[in-house]
Amino acid sequence: MTDDGRLLTIDGRPALRFERRYRQPIDRVWRAVTAPEEMARWFPSNVEGDRAVGAALVFDDSAQRAADEEAGEPTRADGEIFRGHVVVHDPPNVFSFTWGGELLRIELHPDGDGTRLVFTHLLSHRSIAHRTGAGWHACLGELDRMLGVDVPVEDDWMSVFEEFVDRLGPELAHVDGDALVWERYSHVGPEEVRAALDRPEDWGGAPHADEAISWEVVPDEHGSIIRLRHEEIGDDAELAASWHALLVQLDMYLAAGQLLPVDGARFREAYASLLASRR
Structure with a gap:
């Protein structure tokens, strides 16, 4: 199961939703989407802070931006590091946190011998859906590969971006x-x-x-x-x-x-x- 970015409205706000199915059990996927050292392999920044409701989070993306710049890929321009806090921490089912002014929610559901992931991003504004969607497409591709899904590495990021412009522009x-x-x-x-x-x-x-x-x-x-x-x-x-x-x-x-x-x-x-x- 793959849902590569649907535009929704949740509580009056625009939102993007992605779904994935992994063959691994829920505890393994939970570590992949919550443990700091594992999140750093697919999330666009390190996610520093305790995994507990109300805990402050710091999103230090300096290492990821340096890697993207070296590879010639688009990356966030210089600016303040994003901050947020944990909203829900319910192992091994829900991890939700603010990211700057936006809300991310990662839900895991047992699905036979594997796990279904539902990733939802409540956006600040409808106009950023295409760019945000293209970014999460790339990030979740890294998570897919980390969890053993055979997905190709896409070298032409501009084609991906244009696809999301056409679909969610x-x-x-x-x-x-x-x-x-x-x-x-x-x-x-x-x-x-x-x-x-x-x-x-x-x-x-x-x-x-x-x-x-x-x-x-x-x-x-x-x-x-x-x-x-x-x-x-x-x-x-x-x-x-x-x-x-x-x-x-x-x-x-x-x-x-x-x-x-x-x-x-x-x-x-x-x-x-x-x-x-x-x-």
Whole structure:
């Protein structure tokens, strides 16, 4: 059984859910998803702290980021280390904890001679589902291999990312009079977001920088809400799709410090329908 990232709504929040089945008994899988030395092999950081309800956790990802950078793969940009705390610790069935401003829940269920894993991530914002989903796809692939599942190592991370963009990508802009407005979320703070907006050449936005656009950056407890308003899209679905792609690029630039080009053509049909609907 494999469920590679479904987008759900839980308690009014967007969430991603992954499911796996392992042939090992539940106690073995429990160690893999809770023991610090085993989590370090598949989780995107070391998870430091006691495994007890209320215990503080520190997510030190310096070793993982160094390995990703050496391999030329996207990784989190420099910034504060994430912190959280244990919400549920119920061996060998549930381990749940906060991770920055988000909630992770790992559930294990006996399944014949093996174990069914249900991994749920409550997100800060719908717009990060594609990036987060692609990241967990890679991490859970490492867990699969650690537990003896024969899954291939994917060398082309960009293809994986594009698959999740197509399946879970951020919502289209909404129409506001003659304008289009996009809303996105980033885990980095407002100052860093504004600095990136002042350097559009870093994330591919320079050719469009002189258009009739305005940005709003709103502080959030664990990051920033970013809104883009474009006053002169008109009926130009290609331009709207280009901006949609640029915002995906901006998101990855803020998250990983890298420019990953995204083809706006994949969004053109959706924007043609959106723009036609307002006539």
